[in-house]
Amino acid sequence: MHYTSGPRIKEIVITPIAVIDPPLLNAAGLHAPYALRTIMEVITDDNISGISEIPGNIDIDIALKAAGELLIGRDVFQLNEIRQVLEERFGMESTADRGTRPWDQRKVVHVFSAVEVACLDIIGKVTGKPIVDLLGGKMRDRVPFSAYLFYKYEGAGGELAFDIDPNATGWAAARQASALNPQEIVAQAQAMCKEFGFQSIKLKGGVFEPRQEVDAMFALYEAFGPKVPLRIDPNALWTVETSIKYGKEMEPILEYLEDPTRGQENMAMVRKAVKTPLATNMCTTSFDDIPGSIAKGSEDIILSDHHFWGGLRASMNLSAICETFGRGLSMHSNSHLGISLAAMVHLGAAIPKMTYALDTHYPWQSDEVIVGGRIKFEEGAVLVPQEPGLGVELDRAALAKLHQNYLACGLTKRDDEPEMQKKVPGWKFKPVRW
Numbered sequence: 001m002h003y004t005s006g007p008r009i010k011e012i013v014i015t016p017i018a019v020i021d022p023p024l025l026n027a028a029g030l031h032a033p034y035a036l037r038t039i040m041e042v043i044t045d046d047n048i049s050g051i052s053e054i055p056g057n058i059d060i061d062i063a064l065k066a067a068g069e070l071l072i073g074r075d076v077f078q079l080n081e082i083r084q085v086l087e088e089r090f091g092m093e094s095t096a097d098r099g100t101r102p103w104d105q106r107k108v109v110h111v112f113s114a115v116e117v118a119c120l121d122i123i124g125k126v127t128g129k130p131i132v133d134l135l136g137g138k139m140r141d142r143v144p145f146s147a148y149l150f151y152k153y154e155g156a157g158g159e160l161a162f163d164i165d166p167n168a169t170g171w172a173a174a175r176q177a178s179a180l181n182p183q184e185i186v187a188q189a190q191a192m193c194k195e196f197g198f199q200s201i202k203l204k205g206g207v208f209e210p211r212q213e214v215d216a217m218f219a220l221y222e223a224f225g226p227k228v229p230l231r232i233d234p235n236a237l238w239t240v241e242t243s244i245k246y247g248k249e250m251e252p253i254l255e256y257l258e259d260p261t262r263g264q265e266n267m268a269m270v271r272k273a274v275k276t277p278l279a280t281n282m283c284t285t286s287f288d289d290i291p292g293s294i295a296k297g298s299e300d301i302i303l304s305d306h307h308f309w310g311g312l313r314a315s316m317n318l319s320a321i322c323e324t325f326g327r328g329l330s331m332h333s334n335s336h337l338g339i340s341l342a343a344m345v346h347l348g349a350a351i352p353k354m355t356y357a358l359d360t361h362y363p364w365q366s367d368e369v370i371v372g373g374r375i376k377f378e379e380g381a382v383l384v385p386q387e388p389g390l391g392v393e394l395d396r397a398a399l400a401k402l403h404q405n406y407l408a409c410g411l412t413k414r415d416d417e418p419e420m421q422k423k424v425p426g427w428k429f430k431p432v433r434w
Helices: 058-071 079-090 108-127 170-174 182-196 210-224 240-249 264-273 287-296 312-324 338-350 396-409 416-421
Strands: 009-020 034-044 049-055 142-144 147-150 201-204 230-233 256-258 278-280 301-304 328-331 381-383
Touching: 009 058, 009 396, 034 058, 034 108, 034 396, 049 108, 049 338, 058 079, 058 108, 079 108, 108 312, 142 338, 147 182, 170 182, 182 201, 182 210, 201 210, 210 230, 210 240, 240 264, 264 278, 264 287, 287 312, 301 312, 312 328, 312 338, 328 338
Parallel strands: 147 201, 201 230, 230 256, 256 278, 278 301, 301 328
Antiparallel strands: 009 034, 034 049, 142 381
């Protein structure tokens, strides 16, 4: 097939879905029984289809539909022009638009990342190349991920909510067990590492008072030994003083400390006082934040996320900036399925210096929307797809079922506060708690 210009966009289909999510605790409250994702399909005039997946949010879905109308007839190869068209329509966003919650609430970066990944999927199919090759080529054959632990209430999520399936075994059983103290966190880690082979471990903190969470980290260190890197993420809920106090205590056992406190100035104060490297996906979350990050010295590692940084190619630009200024680079995650995971793997394989295992929520999800079902982990890593484009295809029956979940569950955007109030009446999110 020979093109003088790229195939043009004929149709864009947006499908919001809801996937079962257990009652996981975090700084903003409690995960609802379903996590929302949006699946985008871009179809060209010669019926080549490209797909992408982003966090689900009704406002972003409305923006995606508006974006789709603007992009009909455009050449999928002309991504710079597509970006310009979208920015002219939606305007630029500031760092303040991110919000104070642990997740990113900006619109334009989500819209562009959805469009870009789907277009790159098509470009890969047209050229016969996997997306990793479109990003400059493969630096590694397997991309390592970290075990991502959560404090949680007992419960399987979905229709079961706080109930469990008594017939579940292995990780499926461990995933629904409670984890509210150091011993239960260690049991969760052991079950997850046994199932997926992860070689490093992260705990989502900011849930209990710091002493308990630090005790959990020492319990993990005792259970897994010094060869398994450990990290904890209090989601910026600690004051500078608390961050320094517990940061110093955990120096002997941590690979890095993620977002202990809020804002670049506070992070810089902690960074000066604590030997452990600091990582962030909260104080440096856009290219506009980079000058402040460098001037203040707010972190050592940036946790990228193509959904939030404006796509895969923008994330490659971030990689170059990190290399220039001596920053480490790894990857943030939120509840996701295989389309997002495939995109993360292509990016993780293309980035020249990926010094830390990437985050993934994937073990917490049991649903899937791609043909062939769940992506396999080997020794905590995922093989880089070799097929053209993303290397995954939509399972139409699964998509229809998960869309029905969306319609039935009544959720339209993420909000962990009301869910938390079911367990702790009157609970309110606080940007700084300890």
